[in-house]
Amino acid sequence: MNHFMVLPVIIPMLSALVCLLLGDGLRNTKRVIGAAAILGTLAVSFYMLSLTSSGQVITYGFGDWPMPFGIVFVLDRLAALMVALTSVLGLFAYLYAITGPDTRGPAFHFLFLMQITGVNGAFLTGDLFNLFVFFEILLLTAYVLVVYGSGPARTRTGMQYVFLNLVGSALFLIAIGVIYAVTGTLNMADLAVKLAQVGGNDAMLVRASGYLLIVVFGAKAGLFPLFFWLPHSYGAVTAPVAALFAIMTKVGVYAILRSTTLFFGPEQGFVENLVVPYLLPAALITLVVAVLGALASTKLRTMSAYLLLASIGTMVAGIGLFNAPGISGALYYMLHSTLIMGALFLVADLILSQRGPDIRDSFEYGPKIRQPLLLGLLFMFTFIGVLGLPPLSGFLGKAQILAAGSSTPWQVSLWAVILVTSLLTMVAVARAGTTLFWNTSDTLETRSSVAGWKTYPIVGLLACVVLLTVFAGPLMAFTQATADQLLERTSYISAVLGAP
Amino acid sequence: MISYEFLMASAIGVLVASGVYLLLRSRTFPVVLGLTLISYAVNLFLFSMGRLKVGAPPIVGAQLEYTDPLPQGLVLTAIVIGFAMTAFAITLAVKAHVVLGNDHVDGKEST
Numbered sequence: 001m002n003h004f005m006v007l008p009v010i011i012p013m014l015s016a017l018v019c020l021l022l023g024d025g026l027r028n029t030k031r032v033i034g035a036a037a038i039l040g041t042l043a044v045s046f047y048m049l050s051l052t053s054s055g056q057v058i059t060y061g062f063g064d065w066p067m068p069f070g071i072v073f074v075l076d077r078l079a080a081l082m083v084a085l086t087s088v089l090g091l092f093a094y095l096y097a098i099t100g101p102d103t104r105g106p107a108f109h110f111l112f113l114m115q116i117t118g119v120n121g122a123f124l125t126g127d128l129f130n131l132f133v134f135f136e137i138l139l140l141t142a143y144v145l146v147v148y149g150s151g152p153a154r155t156r157t158g159m160q161y162v163f164l165n166l167v168g169s170a171l172f173l174i175a176i177g178v179i180y181a182v183t184g185t186l187n188m189a190d191l192a193v194k195l196a197q198v199g200g201n202d203a204m205l206v207r208a209s210g211y212l213l214i215v216v217f218g219a220k221a222g223l224f225p226l227f228f229w230l231p232h233s234y235g236a237v238t239a240p241v242a243a244l245f246a247i248m249t250k251v252g253v254y255a256i257l258r259s260t261t262l263f264f265g266p267e268q269g270f271v272e273n274l275v276v277p278y279l280l281p282a283a284l285i286t287l288v289v290a291v292l293g294a295l296a297s298t299k300l301r302t303m304s305a306y307l308l309l310a311s312i313g314t315m316v317a318g319i320g321l322f323n324a325p326g327i328s329g330a331l332y333y334m335l336h337s338t339l340i341m342g343a344l345f346l347v348a349d350l351i352l353s354q355r356g357p358d359i360r361d362s363f364e365y366g367p368k369i370r371q372p373l374l375l376g377l378l379f380m381f382t383f384i385g386v387l388g389l390p391p392l393s394g395f396l397g398k399a400q401i402l403a404a405g406s407s408t409p410w411q412v413s414l415w416a417v418i419l420v421t422s423l424l425t426m427v428a429v430a431r432a433g434t435t436l437f438w439n440t441s442d443t444l445e446t447r448s449s450v451a452g453w454k455t456y457p458i459v460g461l462l463a464c465v466v467l468l469t470v471f472a473g474p475l476m477a478f479t480q481a482t483a484d485q486l487l488e489r490t491s492y493i494s495a496v497l498g499a500p
Numbered sequence: 501m502i503s504y505e506f507l508m509a510s511a512i513g514v515l516v517a518s519g520v521y522l523l524l525r526s527r528t529f530p531v532v533l534g535l536t537l538i539s540y541a542v543n544l545f546l547f548s549m550g551r552l553k554v555g556a557p558p559i560v561g562a563q564l565e566y567t568d569p570l571p572q573g574l575v576l577t578a579i580v581i582g583f584a585m586t587a588f589a590i591t592l593a594v595k596a597h598v599v600l601g602n603d604h605v606d607g608k609e610s611t
Contacts, residue, residue: 156607
């Protein structure tokens with residue numbers, strides 16, 4: 001049996017429970033437990049990557065029920081890649097958190113680890129209702145983490161975040177209900193088979209439920225027109241939480257990618273290519289709106305949230321092309337942008353803490369930054385990555401998406417939108433940098449703190465981005481193989497249901 | 501004679517309609533109530549997705565006719581999750597009232 005497959009869920013979950021049982025004291029013990037748990041998950045995820053690189057799809061049926069009746073975990077290239085990405089980002093966000101932000105409220109380590117549990121579970125599960133359950137686990141912890149650290153801004157955005165996502169969960173359940181009523185199954189591989197055979201009477205029902213599902217996933221990913229909650233929430237939360245939330249939107253992107261390739265793809269009867277035609281336009285509009293939002297932001301953190309949204313737009317555009325190079329480029333860009341966005345939120349926090357509690361990260365005339373050289377270098381390096389400028393990996397991802405779009409009907413609009421928004425992002429970033437670093441008085445803010453240990457997790461994330469660039473060859477081969485595996489579908493389906 | 505299906509469908513419809521109406525209000529308490537009504541509607545909906553049968557146990561082989569047991573398992577999960585979510589939403593609404601000084605969903609009174 002492949003018991004190792006549940007480890008990315010079990011390790012953080014059990015460690016989280018231990019942290020909860022330890023109560024409010026013993027902070028250092030909890031810090032070590034959390035770090036060990038995330039390192040353990042990281043090790044398992046790399047083992048998973050090495051296993052799936054040969055192209056095999058591994059399944060784990062809970063309680064050994066015959067398929068398709070039990071809940072199943074499915075490990076294919078995409079799942080392994082996403083779990084590894086979560087672990088890497090989670091590790092650095094956690095290391096940043098234990099330098100101090102974890103003292104602002106109770107149960108931080110528990111919440112952080114449960115969040116990772118939920119995200120990993122969502123990536124690994126092969127059952128639609130189980131996906132809902134893991135969505136709820138990650139959402140419920142996210143609800144608490146959004147308001148973590150308290151304050152009026154966090155409470156206000158937290159409330160809106162909770163209400164919106166509760167409605168989203170209700171829609172998710174309705175979609176699941178209709179799909180089960182029509183097909184009689186919730187196993188994703190089985191759905192891929194059964195949805196293709198749906199009769200004419202139920203055509204409208206399955207189509208409606210398919211659209212509902214994509215609305216839910218789109219709201220999670222922050223896709224136009226369902227993005228409006230994201231900038232304010234992400235702009236207000238505590239820095240390491242914002243960094244971890246960079247993976248939360250990717251859960252939505254993952255769910256869109258999985259559902260469009262597995263059961264709303266080509267040759268699927270009445271749900272054939274259900275949402276694919278809408279993905280690319282929605283992604284391009286997201287990109288434009290996000291960059292305009294970044295230009296209009298008055299705070300660095302809000303601008304970072306809009307840039308996160310822009311990166312979602314770019315990768316969904318790659319998925320929307322719905323060919324192997326497009327999806328491969330989108331996956332590679334996802335690896336890059338998730339890590340760099342995490343770094344961005346952490347850098348914004350450092351800048352904020354050195355400008356003092358009065359103006360924080362607003363783009364206003366203010367006191368001098370205490371460590372201008374260090375923070376300036378981190379800022380510049382991070383934004384080279386965010387902009388997708390060479391030599392960092394964002395450039396390679398964007399270039400591959402652009403190349404995948406050539407000789408498709410979307411070529412002109414795709415190239416125009418991505419290139420023009422990149423330029424506008426550069427304008428926004430230049431304005432932010434000049435204001436924050438140069439439009440300053442000569443006095444130091446007395447209440448500011450030295451970066452100290454907080455620099456290392458950011459440097460770590462940036463080093464990972466450099467590694468992504470150095471090993472771009474093998475990584476792109478992997479994402480290419482992932483895209484092929486997703487589009488070909490049969491290995492996933494036969495791994496779960498047995499060879500036909 | 502009104503059919504069972506018609507009753508269920510109307511009940512779900514009325515619950516969702518009232519829930520959406522309350523959800524669009526500007527105070528947190530009606531919004532939480534609206535969310536609760538919607539989650540009731542969703543639970544009923546999930547319950548009926550395995551088709552409605554009267555007097556049939558959810559056990560295969562106990563009787564000639566049986567009800568699909570899976571939706572009942574799913575609805576149990578959904579109820580538990582919905583309950584936790586409602587409890588959290590209420591707590592957050594109370595906290596927001598304390599921190600922000602009003603019960604408006606935007607955190608400030610519309611003038």
